[in-house]
Amino acid sequence: MTKHRTGISRRGALQAGVGLATGAFALPGLARAQATSIKIGILQPLTGALAFDGQAGQLGAEFAIKAVNAAGGVKALGGVNLEAVKGDALSTPEGGVSEVERMQAEGVCAIVGGFASPICLAASQAASRYDLPYIVDVGVNDQIVNRGLKNTFRFGPGSSIVSAQALDNLVKLNDAAGKPIKTIALVHEDGLFGSGLAKLLETELPKRGFEVIESIAHPTPSRDMSNVALQIKAKNPDLVIPSSYYGEFVLLARTMQQQRIKPKGIFAILNGAASNYRFVKEFPEAAENVIDTNHWYDPRNETAIALKKEVDGMGKFFTYNVALNYSAVLLLVDAIERAGSVDRAKITAALETSTFSKHIMPYGPTKFVNGQNTGAAPVNTQVQGGDIKVVFPDAFANAKPIFPVPA
Amino acid sequence: MTVSGARGMFSAYAPILVVAALLALTPLATSANTVLNAMVLALLVALAGQGWNILGGYGGQFSFGHAAFFGTGAYGTALLQARYGLNAYVAFAAAIGAGAAVGAAIGFLSFRSGLRGSYFALVTLAFAEVFRIVANASPFTGGAAGTLLKLDVAPGNFQFASRAIFFWIALALVTLVLILTRAIERSRFGAYLVAIRENESAAQALGIDTFKVKLQAITLSAAVTAAAGAFYAQYFLYVNADIAYGAAVSVEALLAPIIGGLGTAFGPLIGTLALHGLAEGAKALTGRIPGIDVALYGALVVLVIAFAPKGLRGLAARLGRGLSTRWAS
Numbered sequence: 001m002t003k004h005r006t007g008i009s010r011r012g013a014l015q016a017g018v019g020l021a022t023g024a025f026a027l028p029g030l031a032r033a034q035a036t037s038i039k040i041g042i043l044q045p046l047t048g049a050l051a052f053d054g055q056a057g058q059l060g061a062e063f064a065i066k067a068v069n070a071a072g073g074v075k076a077l078g079g080v081n082l083e084a085v086k087g088d089a090l091s092t093p094e095g096g097v098s099e100v101e102r103m104q105a106e107g108v109c110a111i112v113g114g115f116a117s118p119i120c121l122a123a124s125q126a127a128s129r130y131d132l133p134y135i136v137d138v139g140v141n142d143q144i145v146n147r148g149l150k151n152t153f154r155f156g157p158g159s160s161i162v163s164a165q166a167l168d169n170l171v172k173l174n175d176a177a178g179k180p181i182k183t184i185a186l187v188h189e190d191g192l193f194g195s196g197l198a199k200l201l202e203t204e205l206p207k208r209g210f211e212v213i214e215s216i217a218h219p220t221p222s223r224d225m226s227n228v229a230l231q232i233k234a235k236n237p238d239l240v241i242p243s244s245y246y247g248e249f250v251l252l253a254r255t256m257q258q259q260r261i262k263p264k265g266i267f268a269i270l271n272g273a274a275s276n277y278r279f280v281k282e283f284p285e286a287a288e289n290v291i292d293t294n295h296w297y298d299p300r301n302e303t304a305i306a307l308k309k310e311v312d313g314m315g316k317f318f319t320y321n322v323a324l325n326y327s328a329v330l331l332l333v334d335a336i337e338r339a340g341s342v343d344r345a346k347i348t349a350a351l352e353t354s355t356f357s358k359h360i361m362p363y364g365p366t367k368f369v370n371g372q373n374t375g376a377a378p379v380n381t382q383v384q385g386g387d388i389k390v391v392f393p394d395a396f397a398n399a400k401p402i403f404p405v406p407a
Numbered sequence: 408m409t410v411s412g413a414r415g416m417f418s419a420y421a422p423i424l425v426v427a428a429l430l431a432l433t434p435l436a437t438s439a440n441t442v443l444n445a446m447v448l449a450l451l452v453a454l455a456g457q458g459w460n461i462l463g464g465y466g467g468q469f470s471f472g473h474a475a476f477f478g479t480g481a482y483g484t485a486l487l488q489a490r491y492g493l494n495a496y497v498a499f500a501a502a503i504g505a506g507a508a509v510g511a512a513i514g515f516l517s518f519r520s521g522l523r524g525s526y527f528a529l530v531t532l533a534f535a536e537v538f539r540i541v542a543n544a545s546p547f548t549g550g551a552a553g554t555l556l557k558l559d560v561a562p563g564n565f566q567f568a569s570r571a572i573f574f575w576i577a578l579a580l581v582t583l584v585l586i587l588t589r590a591i592e593r594s595r596f597g598a599y600l601v602a603i604r605e606n607e608s609a610a611q612a613l614g615i616d617t618f619k620v621k622l623q624a625i626t627l628s629a630a631v632t633a634a635a636g637a638f639y640a641q642y643f644l645y646v647n648a649d650i651a652y653g654a655a656v657s658v659e660a661l662l663a664p665i666i667g668g669l670g671t672a673f674g675p676l677i678g679t680l681a682l683h684g685l686a687e688g689a690k691a692l693t694g695r696i697p698g699i700d701v702a703l704y705g706a707l708v709v710l711v712i713a714f715a716p717k718g719l720r721g722l723a724a725r726l727g728r729g730l731s732t733r734w735a736s
Contacts, residue, residue, distance in 0.1 A: 046697035046698075047697045047698040047701065051697075088697045088698075092650070092655075093643060093645060093650060094448060094639075094643060097444065097643065098441075098444055098445060098448065101440045101441045101444040101445075101570075102441045104440065104441075105439055105440065105441045118553065118645065118647055118649075118650070121555065121645050122643050122644075122645055125558055125643075125644060125645075128558070129560075129568065141552060143552065143555055147555070147557075147558065149558070190540075190543060190544065190551065191543065191551045191649075193551075194551070195543075195544070195550055195551045196550070196551065196552060
């Protein structure tokens with residue numbers, strides 16, 4: 001390199017000085033009047049054990065951001081576009097916290113996502129240090145909203161809402177079919193959601209006239225479910241309630257199919273596979289007639305239908321993560337619009353009083369009580385003819401339940 | 408003390424204090440919490456690795472189950488506070504004690520049975536797994552839901568608004584263990600440990616009570632790793648079975664010293680800083696391709712094992728020697 005290029009010339013220094021000075025005067029006004037974009041943090045586990053769910057969640061958030069920008073950005077702020085600051089939580093809580101710190105440094109006005117409860121617990125807490133609004137997409141652990149963090153909002157239903165709804169719907173379903181179900185076997189993974197749910201069901205099901213004849217725990221991951229299937233075969237229950245992640249339930253359903261174990265129904269709660277298009281596509285026979293109680297999109301909503309078509313077109317699966325994150329980003333945008341600002345306290349206040357209803361979920365209008373959206377509810381889906389239909393509640397159903405399953 | 412003794416003291420401990428002092432300036436150089444948080448995480452792993460290094464690096468007893476100690480520290484401090492309302496600092500100290508006790512118990516059982524090498528490694532792995540399963544199932548530990556510590560930011564609760572304070576505390580712990588390790592290196596106990604590493608039967612023949620020495624080493628090692636666990640719980644205010652007793656912790660605890668330099672005081676710290684620095688750098692350079700850091704981790708481990716079996720510290724020393732001989736000739 002030549003010498004005169006490395007040194008700073010007098011003219012260069014002057015230009016830089018003038019530039020800086022004008023910048024310093026102009027910048028505050030400029031920043032207030034029209035920020036170039038509004039940054040929102042999209043936190044998902046993109047690698048590790050939860051990568052499948054995390055990538056789907058990120059996809060949903062991206063679609064929402066694209067939709068908002070295509071419709072003219074955030075109008076209250078003069079049509080400013082949204083910009084995603086994406087983060088990979090590495091499927092661990094500390095990974096989530098690291099990304100929250102980075103998002104804070106990059107100046108996001110809120111964070112959406114988390115997926116798994118441990119990630120949501122740690123990440124929302126890290127965000128609370130900065131009063132940074134945090135919208136939980138899935139994480140169903142009730143401690144997430146019960147800690148009293150002012151910044152944390154959960155758009156989807158928590159496990160207490162889901163399990164209460166599941167029990168109610170099971171009773172209704174059974175009554176409508178002439179009470180064919182008397183005995184039940186529980187199959188659950190031995191982690192956070194499986195064991196918690198099993199404990200609850202063991203006490204609640206007998207109160208509703210069902211007999212729990214077996215409760216089988218299995219670890220995640222499990223590479224063979226034949227023992228579980230054999231135990232079910234030996235007990236011959238009317239109904240099987242499985243609460244497992246994707247791989248284990250697929251294995252179980254296939255093993256049951258191979259061994260010709262045919263209970264009167266499989267009624268899953270927050271199952272990782274029972275309402276997953278991948279499972280239906282890959283193992284249509286094993287999946288047929290399986291009922292799930294889970295997050296799901298509103299099958300009558302036109303935006304949801306269009307979005308599903310687009311996701312299908314990409315060769316990806318339209319899981320509930322897509323719909324939930326799509327809706328959660330829109331919820332945030334609605335709050336920013338009403339706050340008329342990217343000020344964190346104002347966004348938090350706007351979320352607290354939100355009545356947002358332009359989501360694509362089978363929920364009523366949004367209403368947060370202690371951070372939990374009380375308008376949120378799960379639905380019952382059933383695999384029918386190679387497709388996933390909503391069978392409960394009637395307000396959102398697009399098919400009648402097939403129950404009990406014909407032998 | 409003789410003059411040469413004092414000089415020896417100086418050359419032994421001065422580098423530790425210099426490194427600690429330099430690292431302590433980090434929060435002054437950057438106020439970015441991203442950096443501080445990454446540094447706290449790195450120091451945490453370094454601390455866990457330092458614990459492993461005492462037993463594995465100096466004593467040659469490779470444990471695959473240091474998660475058992477990390478987890479006991481983490482659960483110890485969390486449960487004592489959440490269940491019994493103990494003061495956070497008292498709980499922290501008690502958790503380290505609990506970790507040491509678990510270390511002594513596992514050591515007693517496995518060393519008494521004369522387990523060496525891969526058998527010892529497998530037994531420690533099994534212990535950690537058993538702890539994980541029990542913690543996951545037991546209502547006492549909160550089962551699979553884990554234990555959540557109340558967020559109540561106050562210095563009295565060992566919770567600070569500023570990440571810098573956590574950083575300094577983590578650094579103080581790491582420095583303390585650096586000094587401890589150096590002291591072990593220079594002590595009779597350290598010489599016994601190395602003798603056992605090099606040839607246990609020969610050490611025994613020379614009259615070293617190998618059982619006692621190994622038991623002391625695993626207790627100390629467990630206490631240090633438990634401190635890392637307790638600090639983790641205090642920093643994130645949440646533990647569950649996978650975080651505390653998961654295999655990932657055991658792997659990280661042994662990876663750091665192996666990369667940095669087995670059986671050296673600075674090995675674990677160098678190893679973690681290199682690994683984490685590389686991971687963060689890779690993430691920043693590649694525009695955050697998911698999983699790139701993990702892939703680089705793997706590549707680095709392969710490279711170090713293939714070309715620098717004595718770790719990065721050994722590599723640096725070898726390069727240094729190579730240069731000095733070239734200059735000399």
